[in-house]
Amino acid sequence: MGAVGVAAFLGTVDGSIVNIALPTIVDEFDASFGAVQWVVLSYLLTQATLVLGMGRLADIAGRKAIFITGFVIFIIGSALAGLSPGVGWLIVFRIIQGVGSAMIFSIQYAIIIDAFPRSERGRALGLNATIVSTGIISGPIIGGLIIDAVDWRWIFYVNAPIGVIGILAALRYIPHTKPGGSERFDFLGGALFFLAILSLLLGLTFGQERGFTDPLVVSLYSAAVVVFLMFLAVEKRVTHPMLDLSMFRVGDFSVNLFTRFASFTAMGGVAILFPFYLTNVLGLTSRNVGFTMAALPITMGLFSPLSGGWSDRNGARKVSMIGLLILVSAFAVGKILLNADSQVWMFVLMAVLLGLGFGTFQSPNNSAVMGAVPSTQLGVASSLVTITRITGWITGVAVMGTIWAVRTVSYSGGIAAPDSPPAAQASGLNDVLLVALVLAASTALLSWWKWRGRWAPVPDAAAPS
Helix, strand or coil: CHHHHHHHHHHHHHHHHHHHHHHHHHHHHCCCHHHHHHHHHHHHHHHHHHHHHHHHHHHHHCHHHHHHHHHHHHHHHHHHHHCCCCHHHHHHHHHHHHHHHHHHHCCHHHHHHHHCCHHHHHHHHHHHHHHHHHHHHHHHHHHHHHHHHCCCCHHHHCHHHHHHHHHHHHHHHCCCCCCCCCCCCCHHHHHHHHHHHHHHHHHHHHHHHHCCCCHHHHHHHHHHHHHHHHHHHHHHHCCCCCCCHHHHHCHHHHHHHHHHHHHHHHHHHHHCCHHHHHHHHCCCCHHHHHHHHCHHHHHHHHHHHHHHHHHHHHCHHHHHHHHHHHHHHHHHHHHHHCCCCCCHHHHHHHHHHHHHHHHHHHHHHHHHHHHCCCHHHHHHHHHHHHHHHHHHHHHHHHHHHHHHHHHHHHHHCCCCCCCCCHHHHHHHHHHHHHHHHHHHHHHHHHHHHHHCCCCCCCCCCCCCC
16 A cells, blocks of 8 residues: 555656646746646646557466556656756656656555455555645645755656655555466557557547647547547457457446546546636635645545545445535535635635535446456456546536637637626526536436436456455
């Protein structure tokens, strides 16, 4: 748990700490904002496209070796990023970081599931979620202190000592679990999945700037669909597939994976707009925006281990359903309370409800997904948990962000956000909250319909180690 905790903390801190340094990097390298955006996007895209392959490789070669190798690559990428002579090199070195990150995050849930009996897995996954929340909160604070005290390059250098601690903990405590048999790695399937996810995420990324009807964006989406169909065709025929499609016949696996994707889509699309609302509508300073938004991850971090423990005793389905219902109520409260004349406490109330709902939902949801597969496929299942988080968040940012931008222009009479009047921006956010509410309610309804009358704990497919 300590080794995985270090990885979770390091990854989430690194994801949020870089955002603080972007203005400084623009000045340092005299780069455009569009170029500097790829400092963040390159890392995220690399992680999303490689994580399934790394999870499958871990199931074949052993999780400990992949986990430690990922730490080493991440540290090397961090050191090189700190030495970058230009923004282009920084993007390249962030890709190296992303490779190491994919190796680490593809199997963190698998290692936890392997280490704990079923009666403790929900609580363990909840503790991991608390560590992630701590990293989300700490990243901007640590980044601001480092940039003020020394130099932006140290936001990458500090990864080295933390990473060494993680490596030592992994060497000492993570058992070597190499499955028996002689399965082979599906290189063709891995390549096709890489291209399909890359095309999808690039389409979502470029769609925010160019519009979703732009020829390049449409071409990327079309390529994603075609290549993904080719991937499915290959996976049905190979002896040792990258992704065993029979996993999706298990209701606990497929339904909970979908609800995870939908929840992150709703959360990602709304959360990206909170700074604009707090700054441009409520008039908060940057410092107060950070403190106000912290209500969400703090609440989530507090309730994640509690909900995990509840799910261990009462069943993941029931607790995750409660979390979804709280999310629905949170979006409804935001839809009712948030407008141009709202007070800060109204936003905090919604943020606390979002943190409570997501914290209650996430741990039992992860436990249900991971517990629905045999131990030989834990790496792949762990990878899919990570992929749904990343793709759901990016989808939410792209789709909800576009809805907000279009609706805000409509309400302002043609003035584009974020330069439009506060009332127009607030109305645009209100429309986005309605979309998130409908999505969350539909997801909760699907879960209720699928599991109605079957809320008792179910045995896991994954055999405890």
